[in-house]
Amino acid sequence: MDEKQLQDDLKKRLTKKLAALFASYLFQPEDMENLLKWKPMVLMLGNYSSGKSTLINELVGQDIQRTGQAPTDDSFTVITEVSDQEGARSVPGATVINDEEMPFVGLKAYGERLIAHFEMKLIDNAPALSNLAIIDSPGMLDSVTEKNRDYDYEGVIGELAKLADLVVLMFDPHKAGTIKETYDAIRTVLPMSAMEDRIIFVMSRIDECDNPGDLVRSYGTLCWNLSQMTGRKDMPRIFLTFSPTLAREQEVHGLRIDERQELKEKILATPKLRLSHILQDVDRQINALQLTIEAMATFSAQGRRLARKGLSVALAVSLFLFFFLDIFVQRFAGFPETSFLASLLSGEVVARLLLLPVAGFMLPLFGLGLFLSQWQIPRLAKRHAAQPEGLMELDTPYRKGVWLKVRERVVELIRATRLRDLLFARHRRNLAKIDRFLTRDMQEYYGKIR
Ligand SMILES: Nc1nc2c(ncn2[C@@H]2O[C@H](COP(=O)(O)OP(=O)(O)OP(=O)(O)O)[C@@H](O)[C@H]2O)c(=O)[nH]1
Ligand SMILES: [Mg+2]
Known part of the structure; x- marks a missing residue:
């Protein structure tokens, strides 16, 4: 393969495997594309x-x-x-x-x-x-x-x-x-x-x-x-x-x-350096993406921990409310005619009787959702947006250099994160994808220009 072909091939592979990922972390596609264009x-x-x-x-x-x-x-x-x-x-x-x-x-x-x-x-x-x-x-x-x-x-x-x-x-x-x-x-x-x-x-x-x-x-x-x-x-x-x-x-x-x-x-002799420069630049861009995702993964993990803690409390309250509303309301208020549990034990399920206890069960969960999305997660986001370095280990000068280039983007991503993104984001899986690209695809190209 000559240099031009290698360049085109790399461009295709990057687009296929990583372009969507770059975009989802707010990287401008042009940054990468421009590196791979022209002479x-x-x-x-x-x-x-x-x-x-x-x-x-x-x-x-x-x-x-x-x-x-x-x-x-x-x-x-x-x-x-x-x-x-x-x-x-x-x-x-x-x-x-x-x-x-x-x-x-x-x-x-x-x-x-x-x-x-x-x-x-x-x-x-x-x-x-x-x-x-x-x-x-x-x-x-x-x-x-x-x-x-x-x-x-x-x-x-x-x-x-x-x-x-x-x-x-x-x-x-x-x-x-x-x-x-x-x-x-x-x-x-x-x-x-x-x-x-x-x-x-x-x-x-x-x-x-x-x-x-x-x-x-x-x-x-x-x-x-x-x-x-x-x-x-x-x-x-x-x-x-x-x-x-x-x-x-x-x-x-x-x-x-x-x-x-x-x-x-x-x-x-500059043309001789072109391919190795392209690989270096692509490597740097991928490292920048990697660092961005690492930061977001830590942020998400902290958010999920808060959510999990909240959930265990909320579930306990939910269960309590379920039985409380099912049994005690019936007993003390005499309404409805029998509790859901009793109907269940007698072998005849009356779905209507579920209404009140299930409402009671859901209430703490809704409360938790509100509490997390309106209060806890924004607070966490605010803290990390002010000091995003806390999310990262910047132990080498190289990582520090890359970090300077992505810091603003991480802050922007953190600010834009909603509870749902935080719960369902798949940062770790994305990191694994990048890892595969770096260890397999990139090494293959380095091998070709050696
Ligand atoms: N004696 C001598 N004169 C030179 C040399 N290189 C350039 N010059 C003269 O220095 C002047 C400036 O050269 P340019 O090539 O126009 O410089 P430039 O860096 O392109 O300047 P700008 O376009 O204004 O930024 C010209 O009059 C050249 O003829 C040199 O090695 N020796
Ligand atoms: Mg000139």
Whole structure:
């Protein structure tokens, strides 16, 4: 099976076995579907004028993207090879974002303003992009001094980073990481959206450093800024590169530092990672569902325990009332003519006589239902909605990470739970289903890509 087939097969199996389950726990089906759509993608991010568009033109071997010294690009551009007979062309944002075959439907939420800043360029003669798309992005700005964007830029790069198999984050020696949007992106957006090992850092335009000392200082500044932004002590690899056609000399101050080729190879090898990324992402989604159900299972179990306790008391009262109303009312009030029990013993059952005792029997049960649904369960729900962590054991950093993504959903589910859902929900059975999928189906796919 080739990669495309595996991808389609996995999609079918997921839909068949888990789609309904995802939906019943309020997961958006698009979250999963978008992961399984279309081609491998590389997202280029970075400061304005850091050389993103220059590198893309070089990768593609054509001058597709405009380049320039001031902030040049204010649009997201998806670039890939044309696959139909219609030839090279540009496709407007509205068409791309509304196309259900493509993974960008999630961007609809960002409104008209974004659509005006989004397009797709389908190009000829770019074999490197037959199974790869590169997304060029507007350079990051210091929004304190520069004009504010008119759409939620961070939200958009977060969505795109979720879809990307590789995020290339570019800097240049002139602005080694002090840009406000870059800071926010690295600090908050990327860790939520992209896996750490899918981000690579690049310092480009190093030929513009005046001397080796200047280069070392810029590199040091970037490292320091990155550690401030990521909060990590270990430094990720930073590719040091420059454009061979733009640099005045081909060896930067005789230092022979040039990782351009390696960087390009890494970017173009992205399709190889696609399947394992899909499996990782699917795994993460399933884990999120699993954690959600675990929380709901604990909540339900507590609710059922309350119901059981209530039921044993209510049943005792019910039995008492049954006999009380049957025997004592007859005896003391002389009505009706005989008790049901007596009629039963004499071998002649008079159903009419059941009326009063059964009413007495039912009363406590109704009372219990009311008490549970109007008082006890809402109270339990309120307590857990305020502090849903109490439902879970968050013993590993991984579980904690997943939990952050599902917490809101769990709260919503708890708030929406009625007594009936709580009594009849089958969370444990659902967990077993997921377990089976993880241990059988997913392992099978991991085996296939190994
Ligand atoms: N000397 C030199 N100039 C470069 C290099 N890479 C890019 N440039 C120049 O730097 C300027 C900015 O490059 P772009 O590729 O437009 O940068 P960008 O990151 O796309 O910028 P925005 O689209 O504004 O975010 C252009 O004038 C390029 O010609 C390089 O490695 N060396
Ligand atoms: Mg650009």
